[in-house]
Amino acid sequence: MLTGIHVAFIGGDARQIEVIKKCIQLDAIVTLIGFDNLESIFTGATKKPLTCDVLKDVDALILPIVGTDDKGFVESIFCSKQLQFLNTHAASLKKDCVVYTGMAKPYLRQLLADQEIKLVELLSRDDVAIYNSIPTVEGALMMAIQNTDFTIHGSQVIVLGFGRVGMSMARTLDALGARVRVGVKRPEHIARIYEMGIQPFHLDELKQQVGNVDILFNTIPQLIVTADVIAQMTQTSLIIDLASKPGGTDFRFAEKRGMKALLAPSLPGIVAPRTAGQIIANTLSRLIAEQTSIQKEESV
Incomplete structure (x- = not known):
């Protein structure tokens, strides 16, 4: 009380x-x-x-x-x-x-x-962030469905980051039948992603990984989806940035290329x-x- x-x-x-x-x-x-x-x-x-x-x-x-x-x-x-x-x-x-x-x-x-x-x-706090990852993932999936004309099942998906949201995002996408790859830096994260049956890769390889991606979810709160990375993606690729403002995507260059890139912070309070x-x-x-x-x- x-x-x-x-x-x-x-x-x-x-x-x-x-x-x-x-x-x-x-x-x-x-x-x-x-x-x-x-x-x-x-x-x-x-x-x-x-x-x-x-x-x-x-x-x-x-x-x-x-x-x-x-x-x-x-x-x-x-x-x-x-x-x-x-x-x-x-x-x-x-x-x-x-x-x-x-x-x-x-x-x-x-x-x-x-x-x-x-x-x-x-x-x-880990407890709050982990609980919050649940509505964040649901909101991100809603945005992905609303902004694509194909199913998540069978699609090529990349998740950047393996924190509280990144882990929940990767697990949920995998359960929905997406072909999921997760970009990280830490060796223990690579090991855990592999143990989960999901394909990991080092962030240094990001430019080489995005050529066939359908949806890219970023959870890293720093510029990681740069112009160089976006230049390797197809124009039909969808970027959903879940990091806190200003996100980790070069939105200016994505718009210039005619790509759809959405900044979606604070999804729990919205969805x-x-x-x-x-x-x-x-x-x-x-x-x-x-x-x-x-x-x-x-x-x-």
Whole structure:
């Protein structure tokens, strides 16, 4: 239970709704900032503006998946006004307040570090990232089906990267009957891919591998699908880039060649916001409860 714990939300998308519901269910004191246009009325939650006075007694502050941009603006689909999290807001937080977000940009990290406020980035946790790979893969498959005129079964598919999303992507495509190749660098990844019955290759060989590819899924958050690589692909090849913005593809050159290249970050919140929200809600509620328990022990 989160009885007596003050949890404040600043902005967000449909995923936050599930987190809000969970916190109310667990008896937290819930404050909603930037939810002016939210039609649902939550019993046990209060809507307030973004002010230092509102933040001063918050125990856990929850920001959207991408906490802020490089100037402190917080995205919120439920608010028509811009929300900007500033140094004055960070300074108003209690020193034992914990700020939770999916991933933080340098602006937010520095702002909280200056005030010695703890920051927790949920997407850096293996459990959250693995759970999130499920709706990510489903969303990527949906995009592939919508943008091709052939079946995934029997198609030539390349997956770049073998992290939490890359592994789930490769396994699912293989199960659907695609002819899957996975590009990686680490020897242990090559061994694991081979053990799974899928064909691995080293990323240094990427240009030689893409000549007959039908669909290429990239999960590596750096420029890996370069102009040199794209030049070796057929114009009918489809690129779906699942890495965080700006992705790992030279989209300019792909467009110049007349190829379809799609950047698709944050798919869980787009294709399955309720499931994605429940994943975050379950993890967050557990972390906040643990945070409170530790603080009580330290105060004894």
